[in-house]
Each structure stands twice: as C-alpha cells, then as structure tokens.
Amino acid sequence: MASGAPTMVSDASQGPAGAAPLLPLGFTASAASAAIKKPGRMDMGMIRCPAGATLAAMYTTNQVCAAPVQLDRRHLRESRGHCSAILVNSGCANAATGDRGMASAVEIADAVARACDIASIAVQHNSTGVIGVQLPLDRMIPQIAPMAARAVHGSIEEFARAIMTTDTYPKWSSRTVTHQGRICTVVGCAKGAGMIHPNMATMISVITTDASLTPSEIDGHLRAAVERSFHRISIDGDTSTNDSVFALASGAAGAFPPDAIREAFKEVARDLALLIVRDGEGYERGIHVRVTGAPSDADALSVAKSIASSLLVRCAVTGGDPNWGRILAAAGRAGVTLDVNALTLNVGGIALFGSGSPSATPLAEREAAFRKSMVEVHLDLGSGEGAEEFISCGLTKAYVELNADYTT
Amino acid sequence: MASGAPTMVSDASQGPAGAAPLLPLGFTASAASAAIKKPGRMDMGMIRCPAGATLAAMYTTNQVCAAPVQLDRRHLRESRGHCSAILVNSGCANAATGDRGMASAVEIADAVARACDIASIAVQHNSTGVIGVQLPLDRMIPQIAPMAARAVHGSIEEFARAIMTTDTYPKWSSRTVTHQGRICTVVGCAKGAGMIHPNMATMISVITTDASLTPSEIDGHLRAAVERSFHRISIDGDTSTNDSVFALASGAAGAFPPDAIREAFKEVARDLALLIVRDGEGYERGIHVRVTGAPSDADALSVAKSIASSLLVRCAVTGGDPNWGRILAAAGRAGVTLDVNALTLNVGGIALFGSGSPSATPLAEREAAFRKSMVEVHLDLGSGEGAEEFISCGLTKAYVELNADYTT
Numbered sequence: 001m002a003s004g005a006p007t008m009v010s011d012a013s014q015g016p017a018g019a020a021p022l023l024p025l026g027f028t029a030s031a032a033s034a035a036i037k038k039p040g041r042m043d044m045g046m047i048r049c050p051a052g053a054t055l056a057a058m059y060t061t062n063q064v065c066a067a068p069v070q071l072d073r074r075h076l077r078e079s080r081g082h083c084s085a086i087l088v089n090s091g092c093a094n095a096a097t098g099d100r101g102m103a104s105a106v107e108i109a110d111a112v113a114r115a116c117d118i119a120s121i122a123v124q125h126n127s128t129g130v131i132g133v134q135l136p137l138d139r140m141i142p143q144i145a146p147m148a149a150r151a152v153h154g155s156i157e158e159f160a161r162a163i164m165t166t167d168t169y170p171k172w173s174s175r176t177v178t179h180q181g182r183i184c185t186v187v188g189c190a191k192g193a194g195m196i197h198p199n200m201a202t203m204i205s206v207i208t209t210d211a212s213l214t215p216s217e218i219d220g221h222l223r224a225a226v227e228r229s230f231h232r233i234s235i236d237g238d239t240s241t242n243d244s245v246f247a248l249a250s251g252a253a254g255a256f257p258p259d260a261i262r263e264a265f266k267e268v269a270r271d272l273a274l275l276i277v278r279d280g281e282g283y284e285r286g287i288h289v290r291v292t293g294a295p296s297d298a299d300a301l302s303v304a305k306s307i308a309s310s311l312l313v314r315c316a317v318t319g320g321d322p323n324w325g326r327i328l329a330a331a332g333r334a335g336v337t338l339d340v341n342a343l344t345l346n347v348g349g350i351a352l353f354g355s356g357s358p359s360a361t362p363l364a365e366r367e368a369a370f371r372k373s374m375v376e377v378h379l380d381l382g383s384g385e386g387a388e389e390f391i392s393c394g395l396t397k398a399y400v401e402l403n404a405d406y407t408t
Numbered sequence: 409m410a411s412g413a414p415t416m417v418s419d420a421s422q423g424p425a426g427a428a429p430l431l432p433l434g435f436t437a438s439a440a441s442a443a444i445k446k447p448g449r450m451d452m453g454m455i456r457c458p459a460g461a462t463l464a465a466m467y468t469t470n471q472v473c474a475a476p477v478q479l480d481r482r483h484l485r486e487s488r489g490h491c492s493a494i495l496v497n498s499g500c501a502n503a504a505t506g507d508r509g510m511a512s513a514v515e516i517a518d519a520v521a522r523a524c525d526i527a528s529i530a531v532q533h534n535s536t537g538v539i540g541v542q543l544p545l546d547r548m549i550p551q552i553a554p555m556a557a558r559a560v561h562g563s564i565e566e567f568a569r570a571i572m573t574t575d576t577y578p579k580w581s582s583r584t585v586t587h588q589g590r591i592c593t594v595v596g597c598a599k600g601a602g603m604i605h606p607n608m609a610t611m612i613s614v615i616t617t618d619a620s621l622t623p624s625e626i627d628g629h630l631r632a633a634v635e636r637s638f639h640r641i642s643i644d645g646d647t648s649t650n651d652s653v654f655a656l657a658s659g660a661a662g663a664f665p666p667d668a669i670r671e672a673f674k675e676v677a678r679d680l681a682l683l684i685v686r687d688g689e690g691y692e693r694g695i696h697v698r699v700t701g702a703p704s705d706a707d708a709l710s711v712a713k714s715i716a717s718s719l720l721v722r723c724a725v726t727g728g729d730p731n732w733g734r735i736l737a738a739a740g741r742a743g744v745t746l747d748v749n750a751l752t753l754n755v756g757g758i759a760l761f762g763s764g765s766p767s768a769t770p771l772a773e774r775e776a777a778f779r780k781s782m783v784e785v786h787l788d789l790g791s792g793e794g795a796e797e798f799i800s801c802g803l804t805k806a807y808v809e810l811n812a813d814y815t816t
Contacts, residue, residue: 064740064748096736096748098765131733132766241737311719312811319812325539328504329649332472340472340504357506358540394812397805403720404727404802 007179007260009267020157021174024185024210026051026250028151031162032143036136037091037129044089044143045162047206048116048151053248055083056219057124058226060243066095067105068125069242075109075121081215083248084122087112087144088163088204090191094127094135095241104135111141115148126244128165128191128204156208160189163204166402167191167279173271175264177211177256184211184253186264192276202240203230205272211261212251221258221265222247229269233277234309234392245269277391282399286374287317287392291331293344294386299336304390306334307377311395317375318394322366324352331379342382348372415587415668417675428565429582432593432618434459434658436559439570440551444544445499445537452497452551453570455614456524456559461656463491464627465532466634468651474503475513476533477650483517483529489623491656492530495520495552496571496612498599502535502543503649512543519549523556534652536573536599536612564616568597571612574810575599575687581679583672585619585664592619592661594672600684610648611638613680619669620659629666629673630655637677641685642717642800653677685799690807694782695725695800699739701752702794707744712798714742715785719803725783726802730774732760739787750790756780 023029027049031042057076059069075083087108094101105125113120127135160170174187190205213221226245247265277286289308294300307313310330316323324345332338341356348369351359369375375394431437435457439450465484467477483491495516502509513533521528535543568578582595596615621629634653655673685694697716702708715721718738724731732753740746749764756777759767777783783802 062737062740063742063744063746064736064751093733096733096761096766098749098763100765130731131737132761241733241740315808315811318808321812323538325501325504325649328472329470329539332470332649334471336471338471341506353504353540355506357508358504395808397808400723400726400803400805400808403723404729 007177007257009260009263010176010178020155020160020172021185021187022155023153024187024208024250024253026053026210026252027208028153029156029159030147030151031158032147034089034136034139034143036089036140042158042162043091044087044140044147045159046085046087046147046151047159047208048085048148049248049250050084051250052082052084052122053250054213054215054218055079055081055124056215056222056247058222058245060240062241064096064241066093066127066241067097067101068094068127069244070102071105071109072124072126072244075124079121081219082122083124084118085112085116086124086206086246086248088126088128089135089140090128090163090165092127092129092133092135093131093242095131097132097134100134104137107137108140108144111144112148115145124246126204126242128163128202128242131241156187156189163191165191165202166281169279171272171275171279173268173275175267177260177264179256179260182254184209184256186261186268188268188272190272190276192279203243203276205230205245207245207247207265207268208250209261210250210253212253212255213249213261217258218247218249221262224262225265225269228266229273232390233273234390274391277393280393281402282396283393284396285317285394287314287377287394288374288389289377289379290389291379291381292387293380293382293384294336295384296386297388298386300386300388301390302336303331303334303379303381304388306330307379308390308392314392314395317370318396320367320371322347322363322370327377327379328353338381339383344380344382346378348376415585415665417668417672418584418586428563428568428578428580429593429595430563431561432595432616432658432661434461434618434660435616436561437564437567438555438559439566440555442497442544442547442551444497444548450566450570451499452495452548452555453567454493454495454555454559455567455616456493456556457656457658458492459658460490460492460530461658462621462623462626463487463489463532464623464630464655466630466653468648470649472504472649474501474535474650475505475509476502476535477652478510479513479517480532480534480652483532487529489627490530491532492526493520493524493556494532494614494654494656496534496536497543497548498571498573499537500535500541500543501537501539501650503539505540505542508542512545515545516548516552519552520556523553532654534612534650536571536610536650539649564595564597571599573599573610574689577687579680579683579687581676581683583675585668585672587664587668590662592617592664594669594676596676596680598680598684600687611651611684613638613653615653615655615673615676617669618658618661620663621657621669625666626655626657629670632670633673633677636674637681640798641681642798682799685801688801689810690804691801692804693725693802695722695785695802696782696797697785697787698797699787699789700795701788701790701792702744703792704794705796706794708794708796709798710744711739711742711787711789712796714738715787716798716800722800722803725778726804728775728779730755730771730778735785735787736761746789747791752788752790754786756784
C-alpha cells in the first residue's frame with residue numbers, strides 16, 4: 001500500500017437502518033413507474049455515469065438465461081468493460097420470452113442509449129420478476145427519456161427501491177476510503193429475497209465507486225468480493241435466469257491504493273449479501289455455518305454448504321430445535337470423507353458432539369443456542385487446515401406460503 | 409426365459425389399501441414394544457428365515473453412518489451374503505452415538521443370534537429415528553427372545569408397522585411369479601417419510617422372496633430394482649445415517665426364471681418408492697418429472713432431479729400455481745448445456761413452452777395441469793436420445809411444521 005498518511009476503510013450506513021448513502025462522484029440516478037406488474041410503484045431504476053465508467057459484471061450461470069443478460073454479456077465484451085448507463089426493471093424478468101423478449105431488451109437498451117446520447121454497447125440492462133411474460137414496452141419506453149433527464153447526483157435509495165421484487169426493504173451499503181487526505185466511496189445496493197444461491201439467483205446488485213479503476217482492476221475487485229459474499233449465501237438453492245452483479249467506477253475521485261479499494265468492495269458486498277439473507281422470503285432466523293479442520297478449503301465449503309442448505313437443518317433452525325444430528329447427517333452427505341470420531345460440533349459456542357459421542361450439555365443450553373437470531377454452527381473436521389463458511393436461513397411456513405402462490 | 413407354460417408376474421395388494429400380503433414361504437415375523445421413544449406402540453420388528461436366506465443389501469452412502477449399518481456391512485461381508493434374521497427398531501437411530509452406540513448394536517445382534525440360535529454374522533439389524541441418542545438396551549434386550557419365539561408365517565403388516573417413524577401408514581407391495589404351474593412371491597415393505605433422496609435416506613425397506621437365488625443373483629436383482637425406484641425419488645434432498653434396503657431369498661419355492669424375478673423385484677420396489685413419496689412429510693401433491701431428448705441418460709437424470717428438487721418448483725406444485733418459468737430455471741442450473749430454443753415443456757399434456765417462447769395455452773388449462781394429484785412434467789431437451797425420470801412432491805407448510813419441532 002502507498003505510504004504517507006495511513007489509508008483507511010471506514011464504515012458508513014447500511015440499509016434499512018440509517019440514511020441511504022450518496023452516490024459516488026460522477027454518478028446520477030433516477031426511477032420511474034411503468035406499471036410493469038402493477039401500477040403505483042417505482043419499477044424502473046437508472047444509474048448514469050455521463051462521463052463514462054469502467055464496468056465489471058458477473059452474470060448468472062443458468063443455461064436458461066434471460067434476454068437482457070445475453071445482451072449485457074455482448075455489451076460488456078464489445079465495449080471492453082465500459083458503461084455509461086444501467087437500467088433495471090422489476091416486475092418482469094424477460095426470461096424464456098424467445099425472439100420477442102430479445103427484441104424488447106434491445107429496444108430498451110437502444111432507448112436508453114438515445115436518451116443518454118451514448119452508444120448502445122455502453123448500456124447495461126436487466127430485468128427481475130416473473131419468468132415467461134413479455135415486458136410492456138408500450139408503458140416502459142416512454143419513461144426512459146424523462147428518467148434520463150431527471151437523473152441527479154443524490155442518494156442510491158430511489159434506485160434501490162425501484163429494483164425490489166419480494167424484498168421487504170431496500171438494501172444498500174457503503175465504505176469510505178481515505179488516503180493522503182483524499183477520499184473516495186464504494187456504494188452498493190442489491191435486491192434479493194428468494195432464489196438466492198451461489199452463482200447468483202434473482203439477485204441483482206450494483207456497486208459503484210468514484211475511484212479510478214481499469215476494466216481489469218474493477219473485474220478483479222468484483223470477483224474477489226463476490227466470491228466471499230454472494231457466493232456464500234443461499235435462500236433456496238435455486239439460481240435464476242437473471243442474476244447479475246455490476247460494478248462501475250467513474251474515476252472522478254482519482255486513484256487509490258488497490259488493497260483498500262478491494263477491501264471496501266469486499267465489505268460492501270458482504271453487507272449486501274447479509275442483508276439479502278436477512279430479507280430472505282419468510283426469514284425468521286439465520287444460520288451461519290463455519291467449517292474448519294477440513295482437508296482443503298474446497299472440502300470445507302462443500303460441507304458448510306451441505307449443512308446450510310439442508311432442509312431438515314433449516315427446519316430445525318426455524319423451530320429453534322437443537323436437533324444437531326441433522327447437522328452431522330448433512331455433513332456426512334457432502335461428498336467429503338469424514339472421520340466421525342474426529343468431528344467436533346459447537347452451536348453458539350455450546351459443545352454438542354465430540355470424540356464420537358454426543359456431549360452432555362443440558363437441553364436448556366442446547367435450545368438457547370438454536371434460538372439466537374443467527375444460529376452459529378461450527379464444525380471442526382479434525383483432519384486438516386481447510387476452512388470456509390456459508391450463510392443461509394431457517395426454512396419457514398411463510399416461505400412456502402409466499403412461493404406457493406406467486407404468479408396467480 | 410425358460411419355455412413351457414408362460415411365466416407371469418402378477419399384481420397383488422399394496423399398502424395401505426388392501427390387506428397386507430403373506431410373507432413368502434420360509435419367513436416368519438413378529439413385533440414387540442420396548443417403549444424406545446414413547447410407550448404404547450410396537451417399535452421393534454423381526455423377520456426370521458429359520459432355514460437361512462441369501463442376502464443382498466444396499467446401505468446409506470452418508471459418511472456419518474449409524475452403528476448398526478457399520479455392523480451390517482461387516483456381517484454381509486463375513487457371511488458372504490447370508491442372513492437368518494433381521495431386527496429393525498424405530499424411535500432411535502443409534503447414529504452419532506460413539507463407541508457405546510456400536511456396543512449396543514453388537515449386543516442387539518448377539519441377542520438376536522442367541523434367541524434364534526444362529527451366528528451373529530447371520531443377523532442384520534437397523535435402527536431409525538432421532539440421531540445422537542442411545543438405545544434403551546435395558547428395555548430392548550428382554551424383548552428379543554420372546555419376539556423370536558413368537559415369530560410366525562403370517563402377513564408382513566406387523567413388521568411394516570413396527571418400523572414406522574413419521575410414516576402415516578404402513579407400506580407394502582407384492583408380486584406373484586407363476587412359472588410352469590409353480591408360484592413364488594416377492595413381498596416387500598418400507599418405511600420412509602422425510603429425508604428421502606437418491607442413495608437413500610432414513611428409508612428402510614425389506615424385500616423377501618421364496619425364489620431360490622444365489623447371493624450374486626439377489627444382489628443383481630436388488631441393485632437393478634433400487635436404481636429405478638428408491639434412487640428416483642426425493643422428499644427433501646437429505647440422505648440419512650441409516651438408510652438401507654435389504655433383500656432376502658429363502659429358496660423355499662425353488663428356482664424361477666431370472667427375468668421374471670427381476671421384474672417382480674423392480675415392480676415391488678417401485679410401488680414402495682411411490683408409497684414413500686405419497687407419505688412424504690406434509691405430502692399434498694406429487695410431481696413426476698420426465699426428461700427426454702437429452703444428450704445422455706445421465707444428463708436427463710440431472711435435469712429431472714434438478715427440477716423435482718427445486719424448492720421453488722415444489723412450492724409452485726403445492727400452490728397449484730402454473731409458474732412454469734421456475735421449471736425452466738431449475739433445468740437451466742442442472743449443469744447440462746441447454747439450447748433454450750430446442751426445449752419443449754408440457755405439464756399434464758398441456759403445452760407451456762416451445763420454440764423459445766411461452767405457449768398461448770389459456771390460464772385455466774395451465775392451472776388445471778398443476779392441480780392434479782400428481783403433476784406430470786415432461787421436458788424435452790431436443791438434443792439427443794437420453795431419457796430419465798424423477799419423482800418428488802410439493803413442499804408444504806406442514807412439512808416445515810413437522811420438521812421444525814421433531815426432537816423436542
């Protein structure tokens with residue numbers, strides 16, 4: 001890291017508590033209502049960077065990939081990592097919509113390009129909502145030029161609210177990097193709720209900064225941040241057709257030490273990932289699984305993911321039920337060779353299993369550990385140095401209720 | 409197949425409708441109550457084959473494998489596929505119970521061996537129920553000699569009931585094979601409910617026949633049957649510490665054409681698998697996914713499994729909600745390369761998606777297809793000859809309720 005005055009990454013507000021952070025220098029934003037799913041709420045959000053930004057993006061790996069994501073991939077490639085405007089709509093995913101869906105995505109990107117006076121390949125556009133329904137272009141297109149004209153350098157709140165679907169609150173986070181008396185910010189927002197899983201699923205996040213970054217630098221920062229955040233959470237194991245994380249750097253605040261920017265990206269992404277889990281459909285209680293002592297980090301991740309994704313473990317978490325046997329059973333089916341006698345299981349710091357046998361912890365203590373708002377599971381495999389973590393939440397009746405009647 | 413009079417495999421009763429089938433010749437059974445979890449119900453079942461039977465068994469692949477399963481593996485190996493008595497208890501899984509748990513399993517097997525006057529390695533023993541709790545040997549051991557003495561050649565019902573945990577009804581199925589005027593039967597029972605998944609999970613099944621089969625023959629029949637039945641169903645994706653399928657052949661009815669016996673094994677196993685799904689915890693509606701036109705059978709299975717296991721698809725099935733976009737999204741994350749424009753999706757014979765676009769089927773018809781007692785999903789990938797199927801059920805609030813409060 002560069003010398004002189006110390007470089008510092010400091011916290012700022014996170015949603016929903018606290019005021020929404022101001023966009024970094026160089027960015028403006030606005031929102032509009034096109035009554036895409038139902039009238040009366042903002043369902044289109046735009047972020048502009050009139051002087052141009054470098055862009056990195058990670059898109060869903062789902063083979064049934066929405067039209068706008070296909071378009072975005074092309075724009076990212078053809079622009080060589082540059083972007084001047086991003087438009088996201090909620091209420092309709094424009095996925096599984098065939099040639100007409102692709103034509104709609106192109107038409108929207110072209111409208112944004114005209115409104116902002118930029119090349120179409122400098123536009124990123126995504127949609128989130130129900131699959132298999134066409135976008136109401138007749139209502140959306142007329143909103144685009146006024147939106148572009150209205151965009152101001154204000155808070156990220158309006159954009160963060162416009163992209164929400166079943167989210168119950170908007171999600172944002174920011175960090176300020178101070179270096180030799182100068183500052184820059186990293187400001188992100190996200191929408192999540194159901195269908196969250198590694199490799200991203202109906203999750204859309206936009207992270208902006210006014211630090212100066214090349215396309216290759218911002219790509220590196222984004223990938224490192226996503227790996228330790230969005231790729232470590234799951235609500236329901238489904239990855240969607242539209243998941244995307246975008247990162248844009250305006251450069252308006254100049255250059256900063258890469259380590260500090262990377263750290264700020266990681267912290268913002270981790271905040272957003274945790275906000276997504278806490279707003280998971282039907283969320284009542286979280287589960288944070290830490291696995292240590294594994295033969296490798298990859299093994300630790302497999303075991304942590306298996307535990308955090310197990311329906312039976314997740315039901316036990318909801319019930320505050322200290323049925324720790326389900327945790328061992330989930331670990332045992334992760335595809336990693338285990339020595340049962342070497343396992344040590346703690347939940348909330350309470351010993352539950354070790355040396356091949358259940359611990360004698362009284363029931364009341366075991367129950368208390370399972371009734372925290374975040375159930376902290378720590379399983380040591382006793383067979384190496386590999387460590388990883390994974391975060392999920394209890395499976396609830398409210399989740400089933402919400403998802404059993406979504407389109408109709 | 410041997411000539412002469414035709415060989416015929418014919419249906420018999422299946423549980424819960426219809427009377428329980430009689431055990432094949434050579435087998436006797438009994439049950440007892442040891443108040444393992446709570447008093448007042450039969451919680452131990454024994455099947456004997458006093459003249460000896462050949463044995464095949466498939467055990468859980470979970471690394472956290474219960475003590476009795478570890479013991480069974482050794483007995484199967486050391487006896488070279490022979491067994492004279494099997495004892496299963498419900499109410500306690502004897503899993504994650506350390507050295508004491510293993511000593512308990514050994515003590516039970518020894519007690520069965522003494523009571524039946526057979527070698528310990530001729531005993532198979534399994535347990536099902538809660539993990540991490542020790543068996544109440546003081547109450548169980550005294551029951552074993554009387555049980556062995558009471559065993560009679562009757563119906564399979566008492567045994568099938570004694571091994572139930574959260575099952576709401578006992579499960580059995582049988583087939584009669586007729587060949588040149590002689591008959592033999594294949595009679596199976598199972599316990600299932602939650603935690604069912606390929607490679608078996610808190611699922612215990614015993615299939616008996618009086619056909620004469622070598623250890624290698626019965627092993628082949630069992631593996632073929634399990635592959636097309638228990639390995640094609642899922643309730644919640646969790647595999648357990650205790651899952652086992654046992655097959656025993658007494659030989660009392662003599663030799664029969666292998667193809668007919670294999671067919672009877674397959675049909676019995678498939679009946680039992682379907683009964684398990686229909687009795688899945690909180691079951692309201694089933695989902696049968698057929699995938700065709702895949703590059704390979706393995707690809708077809710991956711896609712079918714991904715669809716049938718998707719929480720969002722399973723919630724839609726519960727809600728009778730024709731949200732078919734979730735089916736495509738689940739197919740898209742199965743790890744198989746898909747050409748979206750080549751996909752054809754039908755549910756209950758109703759066209760929903762083809763040629764890259766949603767079909768124009770009226771909502772009422774789409775809803776009706778999702779509101780059958782078994783939702784029949786057929787996805788053609790349009791890229792090969794591979795075909796497979798997978799069966800699951802809707803995810804319900806009742807499932808969450810049952811599993812959020814199981815130990816306490």
